[in-house]
């Protein structure tokens with residue numbers, strides 16, 4: 040039997056992470072028959088299933104009078120969410136909910152954005168956006184291995200200069216010697232023999248771990264406006280290649296972004312980790328010319 044989410048003092052469902060609202064209102068509140076639940080305020084805490092749109096409208100109307108009434112209608116096409124307060128005018132606002140993919144089994148399935156109407160109090164002082172803010176791209180509300188929605192905002196500040204600015208942005212292509220010096224502090228990275236790319240490669244624990252890491256990389260790259268070449272082979276062999284394309288070689292942007300990528304969580308294949316990062320706390324400094332073996336362990 041559906042239990043309404045814990046309501047905070049203001050009568051709103053308590054949400055803990057920045058992206059949880061993307062899923063919770065749509066999936067967690069789906070009734071037995073996908074019909075609408077009309078959940079009264081915390082004082083009444085009674086539910087009444089409404090089987091159709093008319094029922095929802097009734098709830099919405101009731102929402103004008105009952106404190107903290109929340110009415111949701113989940114149907115295949117769209118979801119309504121009405122939050123009520125006594126005698127307050129409501130305005131419809133279009134927000135987006137991430138719908139749970141039908142084939143959801145905790146795998147990194149894609150998610151769909153569904154249009155949803157939301158009636159919010161006109162005088163709302165801090166109306167929370169239930170569901171992902173439309174400015175968040177789906178890729179920003181992405182799945183990580185425990186199927187939790189990761190936060191769409193990366194807390195990393197911008198460190199890359201505009202690539203198209205070239206030397207005006209203070210960028211210059213490193214010489215082989217300069218590059219070797221930079222890589223001394225990036226033990227997970229090596230350079231191609233002619234120094235035109237820096238490379239990090241590893242074997243992830245599984246496909247979901249590999250994709251979770253690549254999604255994190257994609258978010259940082261988008262925030263920085265500086266994009267690596269990404270390769271995923273044999274479902275878990277990950278390779279990141281960085282160069283500043285507009286300069287045709289490795290610049291400060293690549294080194295700065297490599298440092299950001301090294302801060303991201305990754306779940307390695309335990310065997311690969313034992314063989315290549317025996318002491319994970321302080322990864323070994325591989326010889327500059329040899330990349331850690333990225334061949335999948337037998």
Ligand SMILES: C[C@H](O)[C@H](O)[C@H]1CNC2=NC(N)=NC(=O)C2=N1
Nearest residue numbers: 202264265266267282283284285
């Ligand atoms: C206009 C846009 O910012 C530029 O094309 C950026 C995009 N991302 C980029 N990424 C990388 N690695 N090199 C670039 O020169 C580059 N240029």
